[in-house]
Amino acid sequence: MISYWKKIPEQAKRLVVLAAILLAVFLVVRPQLVPPDFGELGHFRASALQDIVAQPIRYAGHEVCTDCHEEVAEKKGNSYHRNVACEVCHGPAAVHIEEEETDMLRIPRGRDFCIVCHEYLSSRPTGFPQIVSESHNPMKSCITCHNPHDPTPPEKPKDCAGCHASIARSKMVSHHVYVPCVRCHDAPDEHFTNPRMYHPTKPTKREFCGGCHASDDPSVAGIPQVDIDSHGERYVCWQCHYPHLP
């Protein structure tokens, strides 16, 4: 062994010694630094779970709010915001339920807050109330017209685009721009105040489109017309043509 060591060049010996020192330091230091319960439950420190459990609870949960704010809770429970928990708008309330006099919750009064959910965005579902904040009463705070605990609009939307903005935008650039929504959809009055319960009608037959687009129909010149019996006979029209952008 000694004779073998002697054969190693001088500089390599120094590197070997340095590497051995580094390795020894690593081997000595590692057990000190790795927590003893590391790896017991997985690739983490098992006691981390207790640390997380011991963290202060910030949210109280909406049931607690009901205990004191029964009236508001009832109002909200019957409104469109029934599934929006109180702390979504008012912030974490765990401290507030302990010290209700000193720790007041915040009340968002600005326009910035509401539009996080209600700004027009095509990714939001059709029918979800959305506005373009720049043009929707830009100088007024939302809460001057809408009560956040019962946000039903004070007056029913003037037109369909109030909620169906995405469709309205498509229609605006389509040949159907002058066709009013009610020409194809029969919307009951209740739909304006309770849209999920009362649905407007939709055309169900080819003949409905044929009302304008069948070749035997004496329509205004310029409307594209086809022989409704032979044109794509086995399909309904909207399988190929999107009526809002045909």
Added chain:
Amino acid sequence: MEDIVQHLTPLLKEVSGYIFPNEIELHWGLLIVLYPYLTGLVAGAFILASLVKVFNVKELQPTYRMSLLTALAFLIVAPLPLLGHLGHPEKSYEIFLTPNTSSAMAMFGFVYAWYLMAVLLLEIWFDYRKDLIMWSRKEKGLMKWIHKLLSLFSSDVSEKAIRFDKKSVRVITIIGIPSAFLLHGYVGFIFGSVKANPFWSSVLMPIVFLFSAIVSGIALVLLIYMIVTPMRRKPIDMLCLNKLASYLFYVMIIDFSLETLDFIHRVYESEESIHIISELVSGKLFVSLVVIQVLIGMLIPLGSIAAAKIFKLPDELKKLIYFVAAILVQMGIFSTRWNVVIGGQLFSKSFRGLTTYKMTFFGLEGFLVSFIILIMPIVILYILFKLLPPWDEARQQVT
């Protein structure tokens, strides 16, 4: 909460089409752009150095040590953007204590450590050992002890020992080439293996990353050589410079071909993501991808270096062309990293909408921090040049 709302509201206006709620803000920002850029420079500079030792390209000898020190300076800084991005840099050593073999990101520590300790430092040490000993013999004061310490108090300058040094350098370089490939291939691997993102998920990604890394590394060493040599009032070795430009040209051709292959492959494959990607490339990424990455960073330098090669231009003009081309290449490669990292996050997983990236100036993820990180390797390189002069005239004869 209100801060978040205020932060997201202006971003919301830039969103187009259909995106999911958690896609408004990008998770990887400018710091993560820097990281592949810096590691790429390391790998590229090292590959350039290996040309001298393994492939015996004698013309590049003046840049050999410079490339090694450049690789080292940038390697020291390379993990900083990651540490800054992740937060808690004081905990970073833990990935070495409890290695998580199922996480490619966690294994980067080992790839990095291997490259730093087993490749770069060792090669530099063996290459400089004789000079360190000779310098320390002549010097006085602090520098003498620094050089003594750096040589690990080694003193053997016999012919046999120097032969061993040379042999070691060669062996380490041979190990170093796959290691450099591993280092930067790894970065491409991280992006290429994100299967949920069609802009990244491609087996070509590590290879494209690697060749763009070599391009950026050669261009960087060329720039440093062209800036440092006149500052030292020494003539630029045109043979060396022409060779550097030639290698830059060849690797750029390969890099460009691979990127084109990747592009054609994507277009031909026409997966469902192709529409949103083409919308991205022709819209939000048009300037950074088509104009800066492809035109300014690739085609113009390629064309100008080719022109410098074909026409017998005077040396001064050639220098100017190479210098400008190398700067454009750096811009182009930085843009490449930007387009991969930022571009890959700009489109929604719904493939129907685009979000936006807003860079901040202050803050950990801001421009200022990134700028400081980008300057740091240059400062480190300056110190390294002072400690370990890479110039040929600094090489010592055994007396």
